[in-house]
């Protein structure tokens with residue numbers, strides 16, 4: 001039941017809202033993006049998918 005976690009510099013495979021393991025920062029990453037360092041402390045971190053986002057037409061909305 002362990003959620004997979006992605007690390008800084010890895011490719012994003014799924015559009016969604018991610019949270020990191022060091023400062024609990026939340027960021028949206030899109031498919032094809034690269035996972036960033038933590039925006040708060042700038043350290044390498046792990047990102048865990050919080051919720052998937054569905055993309056419709058030209059707009060992006062966070063899925064409920």
Ligand SMILES: [Zn+2]
Nearest residue numbers: 022023038041
């Ligand atoms: Zn941090």
